Amino acid sequence: xxxxxxxxxxxxxxxxxxxxxxxxxxxxxxxxxxxxxxxxxxxxxxxxxxxxxxxxxxxxxxxxxxxxxxxxxxxxxxxxxxxxxxxxxxxxxxxxxxxxxxxxxxxxxxxxxxxxxxxxxxxxxxxxxxxxxxxx
Amino acid sequence: xxxxxxxxxxxxxxxxxxxxxxxxxxxxxxxxxxxxxxxxxxxxxxxxxxxxxxxxxxxxxxxxxxxxxxxxxxxxxxxxxxxxxxxxxxxxxxxxxxxxxxxxxxxxxxxxxxxxxxxxxxxxxxxxxxxxxxxx
DNA sequence: ACTCTGGATCGATGGACATCGATCCAAACA
DNA sequence: TGTTTGGATCGATGTCCATCGATCCAGAGT
Numbered sequence: 001x002x003x004x005x006x007x008x009x010x011x012x013x014x015x016x017x018x019x020x021x022x023x024x025x026x027x028x029x030x031x032x033x034x035x036x037x038x039x040x041x042x043x044x045x046x047x048x049x050x051x052x053x054x055x056x057x058x059x060x061x062x063x064x065x066x067x068x069x070x071x072x073x074x075x076x077x078x079x080x081x082x083x084x085x086x087x088x089x090x091x092x093x094x095x096x097x098x099x100x101x102x103x104x105x106x107x108x109x110x111x112x113x114x115x116x117x118x119x120x121x122x123x124x125x126x127x128x129x130x131x132x133x134x135x136x
Numbered sequence: 137x138x139x140x141x142x143x144x145x146x147x148x149x150x151x152x153x154x155x156x157x158x159x160x161x162x163x164x165x166x167x168x169x170x171x172x173x174x175x176x177x178x179x180x181x182x183x184x185x186x187x188x189x190x191x192x193x194x195x196x197x198x199x200x201x202x203x204x205x206x207x208x209x210x211x212x213x214x215x216x217x218x219x220x221x222x223x224x225x226x227x228x229x230x231x232x233x234x235x236x237x238x239x240x241x242x243x244x245x246x247x248x249x250x251x252x253x254x255x256x257x258x259x260x261x262x263x264x265x266x267x268x269x270x271x272x
Numbered sequence: 273a274c275t276c277t278g279g280a281t282c283g284a285t286g287g288a289c290a291t292c293g294a295t296c297c298a299a300a301c302a
Numbered sequence: 303t304g305t306t307t308g309g310a311t312c313g314a315t316g317t318c319c320a321t322c323g324a325t326c327c328a329g330a331g332t
Contacts, residue, residue, distance in 0.1 A: 022184070022245065023191040032181040032188070040179030044320080045168040048158070048175070052168070055159040064279065070162075077321050079280055098278060098329055109158065113252035116245045146310090180290080200309065213291055215310055234299055234308060 011092050019111065023118040038112065041088030046071060047081045054091055054102050061103035064093075146222070146229035146236065155247065159254040174248065177224030182207060183217045190227055190238050197239035200229075 042048055054062045068078050085091045093102045178184055190198045204214050221227045229238045
């Protein structure tokens with residue numbers, strides 16, 4: 001039983017939590033570790049572009065096949081980056097038939113944005129970008 | 137002339153640029169590289185706490201001596217992290233007499249927050265937290 | 273069942289990075 | 303001019319990570 005391991009579920013595997021704004025009071029160790037994990041996920045140009053491609057794609061989701069040809073990188077590498085984004089709670093992936101579709105988790109970016117905002121403009125956040133229900 | 141190099145100026149040494157929201161349209165290579173550098177700077181728990189400590193410190197600035205004892209880390213390490221934050225355009229440092237004071241660059245966090253916001257709520261951004269003019 | 277194709281996982285590798293001790297510089301004070 | 307102290311730089315080291323080729327798994331078609 002060394003190979004043939006885990007049945008991937010492509011859903012997120014992470015982290016949620018509620019963060020207080022960075023500027024209000026010094027954040028403690030555990031908050032920092034959690035938050036840093038998310039920022040680290042965004043601290044790579046390829047992952048940022050992937051995130052942006054997914055977020056700005058029509059229908060709110062993008063197929064991995066579309067994402068792959070944008071870069072001069074191999075499949076495994078793209079797959080790795082998508083996994084990092086998934087584990088950071090930024091995106092989620094779903095297989096439908098032959099292809100796998102990724103979408104940005106609706107609240108993730110808004111919550112991050114709030115953390116960086118001193119006052120907390122918390123109501124506007126994300127205006128729900130249509131969400132494209134595809135299943136069935 | 138191998139040692140005795142550069143006269144540090146502790147001001148920022150970076151990056152500025154104007155980013156478009158992540159969600160609107162896929163960001164291009166150079167935008168991604170630039171933005172990723174900032175997020176990478178925030179992708180470390182220690183640096184995030186440093187940033188938060190500086191931002192939330194009374195007067196809008198914090199002395200390095202205050203920052204150092206918060207962590208179980210040596211001076212060089214803290215100094216290194218502060219340099220990374222500086223080069224990312226997030227903070228700036230100024231020596232006054234014996235001590236060095238860091239403060240968060242006023243627009244930096246607000247701009248980041250905007251990047252993560254789909255619509256662009258761009259007016260509120262940072263309500264200028266007093267700024268504590270200390271010199272003289 | 274065999275094949276094909278889209279993607280994920282595994283294992284290896286080269287480069288980046290966090291951390292440290294040693295050193296150096298700058299201001300303050302003797 | 304020495305001495306002291308706050309911080310930055312240098313150089314070394316161990317770890318993490320981005321990328322790859324090889325392999326494996328899942329659906330779709332034959």
